[in-house]
Amino acid sequence: MAQRDDRGAAQSAETSSGPRLVLEHASKSFGSVRALEDGSIELYPGQTHALVGENGAGKSTLVKILAGVHRPDSGRLLLEGRELRLHGPADARDAGIAVIYQEPTLFPDLSVAENIFMGRQPLAAGRRIDARAMRDQVEALMQRLGVPLDPSRPARGLSIADQQIVEIAKALSFDAQVIVMDEPTAALSGAEVERLFSVARTLQDHGAAVLFISHRLDEVFALCQRVTVMRDGRQVFTGPLEGLSTDDLIRRMVGRELDALYPKQEATRGDVALSVRRLTREGVFTDVSFDLHHGEIVGLAGLVGAGRSEVARAAFGIDRRDAGEVIVEGRQLPPGSPTAAMAAGMGFVPEDRREQGLVMDLSIARNASLASLGRLRRGLFIRDADERRLAADWAARLQLRYAHLSDPVSALSGGNQQKVVLSKWLARRPTVLIVDEPTRGIDVGAKAEVHRLLSDLAGQGVAVLMISSELPEILGMADRVLVMHEGRLTAQLSRQEATEERVMFAATGHTTTEVGG
Amino acid sequence: MSVTVDRPEWEAAEERSRRGSHLVEVALRIRELGILLVLGLVVAVTAAYNPRFLSAQSIRDLLLNASIIALLTVGQTLVVITRNVDLSVGSVLGLSAFMTGDLLAGHQGLPIVVALLAGIVLGAACGAVNGAVTAIGRVPSLVVTLGTLYVFRGIDFGWAGGRQINASNLPDSLLTLGSGRILGVPYLVAITVVLVAVTAYVLRSYRSGRELYAIGSNPDAAVLAGIPVGRRVFAAFVLSGAVAGLAGMLWTARYGTVDATAGTGFELQVISAVVVGGVAIFGGSGSVVGAALGALLLSTIGSALVVLKVPSFWQQAIVGALLIGAIALDRWVGLRIAAALRQRSIRSGS
Numbered sequence: 001m002a003q004r005d006d007r008g009a010a011q012s013a014e015t016s017s018g019p020r021l022v023l024e025h026a027s028k029s030f031g032s033v034r035a036l037e038d039g040s041i042e043l044y045p046g047q048t049h050a051l052v053g054e055n056g057a058g059k060s061t062l063v064k065i066l067a068g069v070h071r072p073d074s075g076r077l078l079l080e081g082r083e084l085r086l087h088g089p090a091d092a093r094d095a096g097i098a099v100i101y102q103e104p105t106l107f108p109d110l111s112v113a114e115n116i117f118m119g120r121q122p123l124a125a126g127r128r129i130d131a132r133a134m135r136d137q138v139e140a141l142m143q144r145l146g147v148p149l150d151p152s153r154p155a156r157g158l159s160i161a162d163q164q165i166v167e168i169a170k171a172l173s174f175d176a177q178v179i180v181m182d183e184p185t186a187a188l189s190g191a192e193v194e195r196l197f198s199v200a201r202t203l204q205d206h207g208a209a210v211l212f213i214s215h216r217l218d219e220v221f222a223l224c225q226r227v228t229v230m231r232d233g234r235q236v237f238t239g240p241l242e243g244l245s246t247d248d249l250i251r252r253m254v255g256r257e258l259d260a261l262y263p264k265q266e267a268t269r270g271d272v273a274l275s276v277r278r279l280t281r282e283g284v285f286t287d288v289s290f291d292l293h294h295g296e297i298v299g300l301a302g303l304v305g306a307g308r309s310e311v312a313r314a315a316f317g318i319d320r321r322d323a324g325e326v327i328v329e330g331r332q333l334p335p336g337s338p339t340a341a342m343a344a345g346m347g348f349v350p351e352d353r354r355e356q357g358l359v360m361d362l363s364i365a366r367n368a369s370l371a372s373l374g375r376l377r378r379g380l381f382i383r384d385a386d387e388r389r390l391a392a393d394w395a396a397r398l399q400l401r402y403a404h405l406s407d408p409v410s411a412l413s414g415g416n417q418q419k420v421v422l423s424k425w426l427a428r429r430p431t432v433l434i435v436d437e438p439t440r441g442i443d444v445g446a447k448a449e450v451h452r453l454l455s456d457l458a459g460q461g462v463a464v465l466m467i468s469s470e471l472p473e474i475l476g477m478a479d480r481v482l483v484m485h486e487g488r489l490t491a492q493l494s495r496q497e498a499t500e501e502r503v504m505f506a507a508t509g510h511t512t513t514e515v516g517g
Numbered sequence: 518m519s520v521t522v523d524r525p526e527w528e529a530a531e532e533r534s535r536r537g538s539h540l541v542e543v544a545l546r547i548r549e550l551g552i553l554l555v556l557g558l559v560v561a562v563t564a565a566y567n568p569r570f571l572s573a574q575s576i577r578d579l580l581l582n583a584s585i586i587a588l589l590t591v592g593q594t595l596v597v598i599t600r601n602v603d604l605s606v607g608s609v610l611g612l613s614a615f616m617t618g619d620l621l622a623g624h625q626g627l628p629i630v631v632a633l634l635a636g637i638v639l640g641a642a643c644g645a646v647n648g649a650v651t652a653i654g655r656v657p658s659l660v661v662t663l664g665t666l667y668v669f670r671g672i673d674f675g676w677a678g679g680r681q682i683n684a685s686n687l688p689d690s691l692l693t694l695g696s697g698r699i700l701g702v703p704y705l706v707a708i709t710v711v712l713v714a715v716t717a718y719v720l721r722s723y724r725s726g727r728e729l730y731a732i733g734s735n736p737d738a739a740v741l742a743g744i745p746v747g748r749r750v751f752a753a754f755v756l757s758g759a760v761a762g763l764a765g766m767l768w769t770a771r772y773g774t775v776d777a778t779a780g781t782g783f784e785l786q787v788i789s790a791v792v793v794g795g796v797a798i799f800g801g802s803g804s805v806v807g808a809a810l811g812a813l814l815l816s817t818i819g820s821a822l823v824v825l826k827v828p829s830f831w832q833q834a835i836v837g838a839l840l841i842g843a844i845a846l847d848r849w850v851g852l853r854i855a856a857a858l859r860q861r862s863i864r865s866g867s
Contacts, residue, residue: 067741069741088743089741089742089743090742090743091743093743099741105735105737105738105741106735106738107731107734107735107738107739107801108734108801109730109733109734109797109801109802110727110730110731110734110801114727114731118728118731118742118744119724119728119742119743119744121724121727127723127724128722128723129723129724129727131722153858154858156854156855156858157854157855157856157857157858
């Protein structure tokens with residue numbers, strides 16, 4: 001107790017006291033994959049520290065080490081100068097470290113109050129839970145946060161923003177001194193982001209050390225004082241944000257010029273390949289119309305939950321549609337039939353390759369040939385040799401790195417798995433290809449290869465619709481950008497018109513000028 | 518920093534809809550009330566046909582018939598809440614029934630408390646096997662307990678070897694436990710009620726109880742919240758086994774005749790009762806009171822059909838229909854509640 005008082009006194013005396021939490025040279029491998037090579041970070045009381053880096057740079061692994069979810073293979077963690085060993089999430093909590101994840105992890109069936117106090121409920125006589133005290137404390141917390149959430153309502157049905165508020169209330173309830181926010185704004189609207197920021201600033205002003213992880217660099221500049229940039233599992237830069245520009249950060253994150261990452265070639269735009277007319281699915285998306293021409297890549301941008309994947313799924317016939325039509329090469333597609341969509345020349349690379357794109361336990365060859373079985377069939381049977389020939393052919397073209405074609409795809413890295421999904425569809429020689437988050441969770445090198453491949457396909461006349469949550473990818477690759485917000489198209493921008501600001505503007509619900517589809 | 522927005526027109530609309538369907542909603546949401554309603558209906562219809570259905574003796578029989586299944590639902594509910602299932606309860610009951618019977622028949626003068634404890638310990642040991650393989654071995658409990666369902670029954674058959682234990686070999690004190698009463702209430706019913714009440718209280722008001730719900734509601738979040746998930750799941754299985762062991766001993770006390778087949782097929786009756794009683798089969802919600810009432814409802818329907826002279830083969834079809842009805846109702850209520858909660862969060866959110 002005395003120790004904590006000392007700490008508070010020292011902190012008010014001088015803000016430039018030592019760091020509260022230090023992670024030194026942490027590394028972590030999962031099997032043969034090195035997720036984190038050399039992760040280091042220093043968090044100071046009363047400061048908000050940004051952690052930026054591309055997907056796969058090792059941010060999440062670092063966060064999970066701070067959260068006590070992963071134990072680092074090497075390196076150490078210091079709290080107030082003393083070594084801290086975390087054996088689980090409960091240890092991190094007891095040490096005063098709170099983590100707010102992008103997708104909060106609440107118990108939907110339990111009340112808001114119980115979610116906040118799970119495992120630490122205030123007790124009355126006989127170790128019974130003191131429900132009233134718990135309710136009162138949560139009410140006080142909500143008042144402090146300025147959010148009118150009813151403590152006794154279940155967590156089910158809360159918006160992502162409110163779920164994060166519950167997580168923050170949890171952090172406050174155990175007086176967390178270190179608060180880690182892992183991409184908290186990814187799914188929030190503008191007003192919700194503002195609310196979160198004001199809460200974060202309050203925490204910081206009360207002396208908490210805040211670690212803020214975001215892909216949105218404008219937010220980083222708005223909220224943080226210091227920044228650490230990570231690339232390929234290493235810390236490549238750390239220092240004050242003052243004096244840095246967005247370009248400086250991006251250069252450090254990417255480690256190469258943007259042109260190399262997004263090798264979009266100019267392609268001649270041909271006839272309309274796919275035409276989506278007034279597509280509607282009640283409660284999901286409304287009145288979505290666009291054309292996709294041969295030889296162009298159209299980016300579909302928007303926040304998580306805007307309905308992008310849902311439009312793609314309905315256009316391909318996986319989900320039903322309530323109204324509207326889908327026309328491929330001048331012919332109407334019947335609703336709800338992926339088979340018809342495939343026959344018409346469409347291909348669809350889904351968002352979640354592990355769940356939807358691949359059969360993880362099957363071999364590379366089996367996965368690659370999965371969409372072409374009809375073509376491979378001879379009589380009643382499919383010959384292994386044909387299957388292997390097809391897989392080997394595409395593996396060579398896509399520069400797939402593998403040991404044996406008979407290995408299960410689960411043995412491949414994320415980038416190579418994505419190449420298998422792509423080869424599965426490319427083997428059908430589609431004329432319209434929809435790719436949903438084609439580079440999510442794959443490393444920078446593999447990403448550039450996927451981009452080059454998409455660009456080549458467009459060059460050969462394939463019409464590509466690319467859904468992506470990474471703005472640089474959209475801006476770097478797309479000939480045209482469609483933006484969705486809450487189930488509606490809010491903008492169609494040409495490559496020249498599309499800037500980060502304009503896309504974000506439309507993605508948060510502002511309609512902008514339209515260009516001819 | 519306050520962001521509440523005044524939206525009187527929404528308030529008014531909600532107020533209107535609230536007044537109309539409030540009562541129905543409450544009845545549907547509080548599952549115990551809904552079951553009592555259906556139970557009342559079944560009893561009323563049957564009593565109208567034959568008033569003797571409402572005599573004290575008849576009611577006592579109804580409660581007594583339900584008590585062993587109701588007892589088993591207590592343990593099963595603990596397991597189901599954690600998003601697991603225990604299919605071995607019928608076999609554990611059978612094993613315990615024969616073992617306690619054998620023990621008392623073979624050692625005349627042995628206090629029945631010893632047999633009671635032996636049954637509970639045996640059941641807990643069986644539960645520990647289920648729990649260890651599920652929690653430590655990370656094998657789905659459906660598979661584990663399906664396996665132990667046969668293993669425990671096999672041990673039972675091996676032990677019994679075709680023998681049967683009859684009431685004449687059993688001490689009177691045991692048979693008194695099975696058929697006697699305290700203040701007009703059969704012992705078995707009293708034991709069940711006490712166990713249901715204690716478990717309900719622990720599940721409601723103790724951390725370990727709330728943690729079972731948390732585990733079933735979101736297992737990953739439970740780990741992040743620092744809940745010892747493995748230990749809690751293990752404990753739930755041990756308790757389910759212990760309750761089944763106790764139920765086995767009481768089974769012997771009630772029927773007086775035991776062979777190796779006691780309790781065969783009980784697992785499905787127990788799970789039906791739990792589901793009808795409003796415990797979510799994927800964990801996270803439900804109560805032991807509801808589950809026990811579910812058991813009472815199912816066994817009362819069985820008795821009512823006899824009184825109403827409905828051919829007995831209809832009984833299974835009716836129980837099945839009720840089960841599907843209960844799940845459909847759950848789904849419907851769940852969707853309505855989710856929609857209502859989303860509305861509330863829009864209203865109070867930013």
